Amino acid sequence: MESLRVELITVGHELLTGSTVNTNASWIGMSLSKLGLTLSRITVVDDRVDEICSSLNEAISRKSSFIIFVGGLGPTHDDITLEAIAKCIGKKLVLNKDALHMIREYYRERKLKLRMTKERLKMAMLPEGSIPLRNRKGTAPGIQLGIDNSLVFCLPGVPREMRSIFNTSIKKIIIERIGTIYRERKLVLIEGIPESSLAPFIRKLQKSYPEAYVKSHPKGYHEGISRLVLELDMRASDKEKLERRLEEMISTIKDYIKNKGGNLKVIGE
């Protein structure tokens, strides 16, 4: 079902020094999950042409259908994502009239009388062949660009701008390509049975439900009793079948845990 490979490349020094937590990555991971897709890889690179270029080449060589870049589209000297992509694929950065129009419009709507400086113009200089994606929450437009068999998107790193462009443009393009895939997720709290005792059962469970992803998250001991959360993540193109299979799976787990003298509670989705 998940034949499409999607990779995310987040660009930014602040992600590497740890001064910013990469919540953009988890937001995109979650948003793609809702569409039935799972990221195959996340790469975080510095604001450097060689690093951005090698990460792009690697994602293309892994035959990714979609490659999403986040960060480095702004006006400052270290915003070099588009420059790096252009160099990497041997294209020029050219003034994109639609992008320029979007930037002017953004300033006009906010009644900001700003000169079109070199730095502002930079945000409309896109790799040849790019399609700008409107940014309703900030200045720098996103872009869409086909490279080999991959469709590449670039989004600004400011979270509300990134989210807005993803929701208004990218989601639609992805859904058009993949159709609708349903997804259900349950979190089950298990008490009284340590992870290492549970492991053989989980392995069998995973085999019986190949359409699900099963993962245990140990939560240590609480008043001498071991706790862990079991994550169940199931996908299917048939909604009813999905719900039936998930219920069946949970009751299998319930039976096993009660048999072993443990406790179980579904705690969330």
Next chain:
Amino acid sequence: MESLRVELITVGHELLTGSTVNTNASWIGMSLSKLGLTLSRITVVDDRVDEICSSLNEAISRKSSFIIFVGGLGPTHDDITLEAIAKCIGKKLVLNKDALHMIREYYRERKLKLRMTKERLKMAMLPEGSIPLRNRKGTAPGIQLGIDNSLVFCLPGVPREMRSIFNTSIKKIIIERIGTIYRERKLVLIEGIPESSLAPFIRKLQKSYPEAYVKSHPKGYHEGISRLVLELDMRASDKEKLERRLEEMISTIKDYIKNKGGNLKVIGE
């Protein structure tokens, strides 16, 4: 100064679906920063042998001095980091007696009378040539392993276990290799001058202070006034010189901002 390349590879499906935010990555980024090092790349891969292996090979081919893996050392079926590394470098997983001793001791200290099941034994099966690193907060030991010219560390994904092994073992090994590098970081809030107007000045500033990393983080508009935070991150092996240069840099920024009619405040480190 930063001739050593350090890469982090975090393993875990939950990081790709966005159900877990990668705070382990930011913690390691920050901890390395305190030692004067900056991560060159962070890669997030799924619990799959092929993905783990390709990410390792790529990090080695980029001549990384240190490669830190986080995640996938536990007892369950999807904890496959060590198995994947062993396959990748053509070594066997062998029972490590020191690791087994650490696991037994961990159970004994907590008065847990648990049988040594296949799953528990698994945590002591390390790629040939590995040195186990004691885990004082959980069962699975970390490991240290030389591959080509890279030193590879593997840590469990449970944050308190990962932090504990990093602080007690890895930090020392890294400091022995690199010596002490001092670092100062300042955050400066600038109001009333938009990022795009500030860009040429920042570019010049970066040129005059090549030992610093300068980055502007736009924070939008507040009551009609633009706000941004300027991040200054400077390193040197001479502590006094570092402090003098950073002060000099901040007063250059102050002069410029006041001249342009903006406001400035140092808001943190």
